[in-house]
Amino acid sequence: MSKKILNIFKAAIISLIVAFLFVIITCITLSKIGKEKINTAIYLLKVITVNEQNIKGVQPVLEGNVLINYPTYGSKYATIKIDSIGLELPVYYGANYTILKSGVAHDENSFFPGEGGSIILAGHNFSSFLGDLPEAKIGDKIELETNYGNFTYEIYDTKIVKETAVDEVPIQDEKEILMIYTCWPINNIGHASERYVVYANLLEE
């Protein structure tokens, strides 16, 4: 009986070895011929793959002019106050349409308060958002209370610019300038093709 089983096993194992060799030969041939193409395909597919990771926000710290641990994109990191017009709104890091629904958006391409460059903030022109911004006058104070320090700015200029005039809100790292803009005109119906911009210098940190 055991001899019979041994013979069956022997006959089967030869066929299994042949099948195994087929697999090995095909794998080696494919890896030799199409290795580059396979790697390119895998690379391209990895490029269009997004790994969603839970990034937990770490408390930002300002060391000199350098901000350590930037706020997480989309998180509230500051409050903006303009007492002269009774404005107080949350400021979120990042500027997209979802953030703009919640408060004032901080353009992620601009600097943070305390870093010594252009800080660009934007908000909708409703009365509950930045609708009263044009009432602020030159000399009025703007306070930014961030989760790493408080900053006070003074308005030195206001302008109405075209929506495409990006030169009017330049990114620079020589001087800390706060630029806040909203759509103009305030009581516009339809597409607002202009922006009302407030420029302010850093007074104290």
Added chain:
Amino acid sequence: MDVFKYIVNIILSFLIMITILFVIAVNILNNNILNKDYIKEKMKETEFNLQISREVQSGFEKYIYQSGLPLETIENLFTQEMIQEDVDSILDFIYEGTEISLSSDTVRNNLDKKIQDYVSSQKINLNKQGKNNIKNFEDLIVKEYNNNVNASKNTYEQAQSTIEKIRNINNFIRFLPIILLSILIIILIFINVTDLLEVINFLGISLLSAGALIKIGISLIFSNIDIDNLVLISTSVSNLLINAVKEILYNISDKGNIFIVCGIVAILVHAIIKNVKTNK
């Protein structure tokens, strides 16, 4: 069995294995990639149209908050039926090369009516600039609708051209793997006409190795590519792609399992019967 016959059987068995893999590839091409109805079914499963509606509506919201118009202005500008017709039109373009026709005019008319109603109800006197701003707003909303429904014109054009090329090639090779497989099996039977048990054995080897290769390939794909997080054009298109790719891969994997089981059974049947015959 003499050595020459054994080598010929092994070569035939190897060719059968390769042909089986081609049969599966052509099968996927015809039943999935080139099959418009399959794509439509997947769209239904992934709620493609609903997702497109959400993307369009979310796109409208970009413009409403700065427009001075109430939020209701951008509500009900389109219906699910309109989205369905537009998506069908894009599918027809990809699979049949017909012109894309979108419901942009209906969206514009609905929007214009709502704006005019609002302007009248609020007794707003529009100057030239105001009328121009409304026209620009309508243009942006219609553009947003077109961009979201027809998410990527270039990609769809490329898809259309690729599908046309594949279809042309497919017309030539569609039945080739099956014919080749049949010929190879007939030759295998012909060579082993005196000992048909060997046919079962070598077919078993082909099936087992084809199944093993499929399983290795699928494992490599799953270990190298994070299919669940593929992103292409928009959420709706990505969901459709992920769903279709996963289903195709699972189907191929199931075929691999069946081939492995059939292959092992065939090899064992050959070994057992051969042993019984030898003992007699």
